Amino acid sequence: MIDITNMSFGYSKKKLLYKKINLHLEAGHIYGLLGKNGAGKSTLLKNIIGLLFPTEGEIRVNNHTPEKRRPAFLESIYFIPEEVYVPALTVEKYVNLFSPFYPKFNRNDFNRYMEELDVKTENKLTSLSFGQQKKFVIAFALACNTDILLLDEPTNGLDIPSKKRFRKLIASVMNESRTIFISTHQIRDLDHLIDQVIIIDEGDLLLNASINAIGEKLVFRAVDEISDSVHVLYSEESMKGILTVSENIDKEESKVNLEHLFSAVTDNPEKIKTLFHS
């Protein structure tokens, strides 16, 4: 469980990136953290893992204070940054040296994940391509079986089949005790994967809702023309007509389009806040 209370953070004291944000993340969910480039997604993840410290407020992760960076806390959480690091070691050597730090590491799981992500090498990890290195780190992180997994732009550098494998793998490892928090600006990569959406923009938390709740409050339609009676939050012309996001007054069922949702939320932050807090 991750609890962020009145957290403020800024790289400079004069200009805060986050001002008193509150966020509560439960176990058993895959959260997607969406935001533009430079919105502070990585910064939020770094605060949760304890690499950065809040200027104000508090973060609690499974009853630990991240900034203390205690071993018991670090054993329970794994952070994969956007750019991964692998030393000049073979897979075997890496596993032998790093896995003892994670009490729940499972070698069979690791072998399975490596196979599923199609990573094979007898050579040193540094000889792998960036995408392969990333998949190796993902396989290792998942095999550590930590309660919380933070992934910063995990699909960057992965080819299309690898992105598919990644989504499949993440869905398969999810269980009730795990929290997976994925930050990305490549929203399509998270389609069908996340069950909770968090959107941040300009240091503000605009939305934190489940896909079901979003489907209840908003409707995603393709229409020929926009009627004056409907308050459209976002529209975009396409081959299928005009794709719109509007308030779901008639309780229609529709498939949540994350890209359109993101645009609707960032274009109408106040309206969205009101809608989801009511």
Next chain:
Amino acid sequence: MNATFNSRRFALLVKKTLQERQMLFLGLTGLSLLVTLVTYLFAKAMSDIEDAQNMSFIIGLVGGGSFLASQVFGYFNSNAMGASFMTLPASTLEKWLTGILFAGVLYLAIFLSFYRLMDTYFVNDYHQNLNPKLPYYKLMMEQVQIFPYDGFVGIKSFIMFFNFAGAMLLGSLYFNKLSFLKGALVIFCFWFGAFFLNWIIAKSMISQMQNAIPYWLVWVDVNKDQGRIELQENLSKTVTILIGVVVPLILWSLTYFRLKEKEF
């Protein structure tokens, strides 16, 4: 206690660090030993063994040791490497002790062992090749001895090593990129600042001052001769303890607190 220090975890961390960064440690240590040997040979050829001993010991211990110290926590020039190091499940104390072990213990042990072997070889070689028929044979034999680690240059070098390596270790946690150069620049500025300030103070107090070395002595012109004013013995001991023990202890300890508070 497990949150602060666990011997099994510490052993794992040392093993991991040694294997993960073996090229860096072995490479730097090897380079430092090579520079020491080359300096020794060069100075021996250009001057004498005593100069070779002093010069190579200072360069190898102070220069090599400081350079290695600046790289021990050199994880932070890459975002990914820094994050991997900081989020590894080990306590700050264990991570700090690993750094101390490599910069302050292992390097020292390897360098001193190598230096003793190298020096013994060259000194023995000199003694064996000395012609007993030379008029000053006995004096020449006695003049060249194995470099004493507890001699004047030895002790001053150890003091410099513990100060500079501590400063470099600390600097590597402040400067993520080019930590050696930036650390060296800070030491250089501090060193010359202290020297210059001391010189100005001494000059304002003693008009015949010729030169002044901080915390040690002042050379003065007395008519046509030169004289030296040294610190009183008890004050001198205090200063030696301060510079040789207290300051390094502060620097090496500050490294722990900086690591604990480091944001990355």
